[in-house]
Amino acid sequence: MDEIIKEYQQKFARFFGAGRSFAFWKGRVALYALLRALDVGQNDEIILPGYTCVMNVNPIKYVGAKPVYVDIEPDTFNLNVNLLEEKIKNKTKAIIAQHTYGYPCEMDTIMKIAQSNGISVIEDCCLALGSKYKGRIVGTFGLAGYFSSQWNKPYTTGIGGMAITSDRELAERIETLTANELCPPPGREVFMLRMQLMLYRLFIYPRTTALAQSLFRYLTKKGAVVGSSSMREFEPVQTDDFFKGISKMQARSGIRQLGKIEKNIAHRRKMAQLYDELLAAKGFKPGKDPRDWAKPVLVRYPVRIKEKQKALAQAAKAGIELGSWFECPLHPIETPLASYDYKLGMCPEAEKAAREVVNLPLHLRASKKTIERSVDFITGFTQAG
Numbered sequence: 001m002d003e004i005i006k007e008y009q010q011k012f013a014r015f016f017g018a019g020r021s022f023a024f025w026k027g028r029v030a031l032y033a034l035l036r037a038l039d040v041g042q043n044d045e046i047i048l049p050g051y052t053c054v055m056n057v058n059p060i061k062y063v064g065a066k067p068v069y070v071d072i073e074p075d076t077f078n079l080n081v082n083l084l085e086e087k088i089k090n091k092t093k094a095i096i097a098q099h100t101y102g103y104p105c106e107m108d109t110i111m112k113i114a115q116s117n118g119i120s121v122i123e124d125c126c127l128a129l130g131s132k133y134k135g136r137i138v139g140t141f142g143l144a145g146y147f148s149s150q151w152n153k154p155y156t157t158g159i160g161g162m163a164i165t166s167d168r169e170l171a172e173r174i175e176t177l178t179a180n181e182l183c184p185p186p187g188r189e190v191f192m193l194r195m196q197l198m199l200y201r202l203f204i205y206p207r208t209t210a211l212a213q214s215l216f217r218y219l220t221k222k223g224a225v226v227g228s229s230s231m232r233e234f235e236p237v238q239t240d241d242f243f244k245g246i247s248k249m250q251a252r253s254g255i256r257q258l259g260k261i262e263k264n265i266a267h268r269r270k271m272a273q274l275y276d277e278l279l280a281a282k283g284f285k286p287g288k289d290p291r292d293w294a295k296p297v298l299v300r301y302p303v304r305i306k307e308k309q310k311a312l313a314q315a316a317k318a319g320i321e322l323g324s325w326f327e328c329p330l331h332p333i334e335t336p337l338a339s340y341d342y343k344l345g346m347c348p349e350a351e352k353a354a355r356e357v358v359n360l361p362l363h364l365r366a367s368k369k370t371i372e373r374s375v376d377f378i379t380g381f382t383q384a385g
């Protein structure tokens with residue numbers, strides 16, 4: 001393996017205080033590696049919140065297992081631990097604790113339930129880099145965790161993923177699996193991704209994001225750019241080139257991003273507080289974590305509003321970077337839910353959140369002015385939810 005990839009893995013593991021970390025082409029690939037290394041297979045069941053991205057469900061289907069959805073609790077958008085035990089059966093192999101938007105899951109309860117039933121916990125930290133639960137960083141509670149560095153994640157390497165674990169046996173199994181099966185990313189895709197990252201750093205600012213996203217989606221459909229997801233990923237069938245490793249270019253970019261991680265985290269915390277204050281001053285319920293001890297590092301700032309579709313339509317024109325996810329229990333709205341074992345009505349709180357929640361920027365390019373404009377927009381065009 002290349003030295004630069006080794007260095008990225010070591011630095012990432014060090015940030016978490018985890019034993020080992022393994023880099024992949026995307027976050028979903030990291031989850032797939034974890035499921036395979038845990039021997040999850042036909043007829044096994046994996047529990048996860050019914051408020052996620054379908055790309056997070058694909059790996060479960062790829063290994064032949066069944067996703068079992070738990071509804072969320074409305075304040076933190078995380079799986080409702082009161083509904084967890086009733087979902088556990090003999091076939092349950094693991095719980096995916098997704099720290100949604102960066103809010104830490106109720107880890108004490110999740111770990112207790114998992115341990116008493118002899119099942120594993122995998123933490124989805126794709127939206128939560130640096131969040132703390134009772135003083136301890138999320139990603140280090142379960143048997144393993146995984147992270148994404150796709151465009152709108154805590155930091156970006158264009159696309160990218162990482163799995164972490166402090167369990168020696170699991171680490172050895174991941175190592176064997178990757179040695180035998182992981183493919184290198186094709187040079188053409190890496191070249192395109194490098195160009196995209198360069199354009200992103202030069203031109204993508206909160207005012208230009210909406211326009212750039214529409215263009216990017218169009219070009220992805222045409223196969224002209226390396227998209228976050230291809231059309232083939234909207235059905236639960238694994239593609240031949242899915243299990244790919246990370247490139248040196250992404251690893252280099254990841255090392256640079258880790259070098260400024262403390263600045264990134266401090267910025268996110270400060271801007272989230274500004275949203276709390278500005279929204280509260282305008283009579284909105286801020287998206288603040290109600291638990292005093294929770295120290296979230298949010299990836300985006302979620303707000304419930306009553307006119308989500310209208311706000312989204314107008315935001316693009318007004319140059320406001322307004323995120324729509326999650327648009328349905330298995331984002332995006334185009335997902336054929338039945339193919340992923342989801343029936344409408346299964347997770348009512350998640351479906352309600354999907355109708356009401358939009359998210360606002362917190363990344364390093366979102367200045368105080370961006371936050372003020374975003375709050376003016378969201379409170380001016382919609383009513384408090």
Ligand SMILES: Cc1ncc(COP(=O)(O)O)c(C=O)c1O
Binds near residue numbers: 027126149
């Ligand atoms: C909560 C969550 N977990 C995992 C993933 C998968 O990450 P990636 O796009 O890097 O495969 C996503 C997708 O965006 C996500 O929103």
